[in-house]
Amino acid sequence: MTLELKGITKQVDGNLHIKETSLRLEPGHFNVLLGETGAGKTSLIKLMAGLDRCTSGSIEMDGIDVTKQSTQQRNISLVHQFFVNYAHMTVFNNIASPLKVAGMAKSEIEGRVEEAADILQLRPMLHRRPHELSGGQQQRTALARAIAKESKAVFLDEPLANLDYKLREELRAQLPDLFAGRGAVVVYATSEPEEALLLGGKTALMQDGRVTQFGPTAQIYRDPHDLISAEVFSDPPINSASVIKSGDQIRLSADVKWQANGAAAALADGAYSIAIRPHFVSPIQQSQHQVTMTGTVLVTELSGSESSAHFKVGEESWVSLAHGVHPYRIGQDHVFYMDPTECFYFHPDGQRAS
Template identity: 40%
Template sequence: MNGVELRGVTKAYAGLTVMKDINLEIEDGAFLVLLGPSGCGKSTILNMIAGLEPVTGGSIHIAGRDVTELEPDERDIAMVFQSYALYPTMSVRKNIGFGLKIRGMPKADIEKRVDEIGELLQITPLLDRKPSQLSGGQQQRVAIGRALVREPSVFLFDEPLSNLDAKLRADMRVELKRLHERLGRTIVYVTHDQIEAMTLATKVVVLDKGSIQQADTPENVYRRPANKFVASFVGAPTMNFIDGKLIQDGDGIAFDGGSGQLPLASLPTRAHDLIGQPVTLGARPEHLMFDDLGANARVLLAEPTGPDQYVRLAVAGSEVTARTGPEQHFSSGTDARIMIDGARVSLFDPESGRAVL
């Protein structure tokens, strides 16, 4: 394959295994995001691909080559770090072209290539400035330009937007997505920001405690999480969880939470096989619907956010959060009736946390 492949990769520090048997295929031209909490191993994987961390076992392949034992400069990769690491005494032009100069490229070719990158990233007017004269977003573009100018097979990004404010992060996400669409190069991107993951990735790899929990499209990771960890980590507010069991309710199925029942609209037919078994029901806030035919609930708190409203409710012995529009008014201590969209719920095994529906 022309992308990146990790085959049975293991990593240990001082005899303690922190990652075991990591198998991952990154297709050529993919924008793959490694997502997870601090300490889950996402930066370790990136550093092993880059050659900055040796692997303890297994192998790494880039564009069909086994690069496991190669030095970073032999792997045909370029890396953009969280810190811009620009040379303060050099102009933007020299910062971008420095790597090509070291490789002995003729000056005229370097100038041409830097000018092309300047146009691509829309920083041509900045090429003769020093890094200290640039904003954070402009410095990040220069750091990206320094990686792009080499035309590597794979780009590695290690939380490149974390030092930017919210608006600049949003702007840079758009620029990175456009850049990937124009270049079509393979990108491996590390973040703990799920918005970055969901908006940028063609494939998301969710990690926890050194192991892959799910590797799938952003849509599937959100809508069909492989386990309770993925369901709880991806999405804000987090998915609602209620322990109980499915029960027959006339011609349909309801959920018994122990202290009350919740009607489930349009639950898939295969859910009948789970009737009577202990399960954990998972429902995103937007999957809770206010409906006169729903179960009685008590409003605990309403949080308007502008375009949305998050309503905290007590129902069936549990507390849940519903997401609705701003046009409805809710007051703490009042009653409401809610129903769950059964077509979009997830069901998990209470012991293993694995998705069973």
């Protein structure tokens, strides 16, 4: 099964919510929509699922135009971040509900429900009702319904967002295996870059209603085509700053400069933007080629085994992310070490330079 978007748009009250988008989504891996809240992920899913109609363009499933078909005609499943289960039904009947609507034989319904319940460890709960389940069990029920239906396409709209950390980690690890080998196109929307990397597959980066880049997830992370894509695929936010290349030197400020090496050495002299991920800006010197920067610490955070510091160098704001606990003091200057070999370079229009 393939799902192909051909130049689709969505306009509401004269405003383009989804700008012209063409994508070909295939089974065998997760297709991740990654972007901040409001980037257009849910709007795009609604179009693919048939909940909203396109203003222009077409949607094809296995080469068949389904643009004007209803959600039911498209044979899809949709799992939201909210626990959408029928409160008056048992877990069994919640999982079985789309199969009953389709008029499936009772024996086949029982077989599919039990198989899905076993996969998601729900068999002991089949006679319970949603209010008797934990949040994780309720979301497992919604996932089981999607598996039992054997849909052509499964849309998971931030399905783990409302679960606690432990349950989120457990289900995230299980999800690729749950849908493996089922032949369905699986589309997963998230606002977390780390989640996209963990799920693998292919990722469509979204910002302001448009797809900025689409391809294998790890490749996009390593090779963003433009500054917007680099910014979308970074958490904490990627550091960006203006630099000048002159001869064999890159200058960030009067005090911060480095030798242009590798692809940067081939750039024409002039103004560029650089972007570098926070974990390549460290409070500890790790190699001789790192560049020293002194900045005023604005905010510090400790998350598990990592420390982050937001600091200012001149007019530019920077973020460092490093292992361990570091003695930052808000309002005071601190020395950081930036690895220039990990910089992306962009032209003034935001397109990748090297």
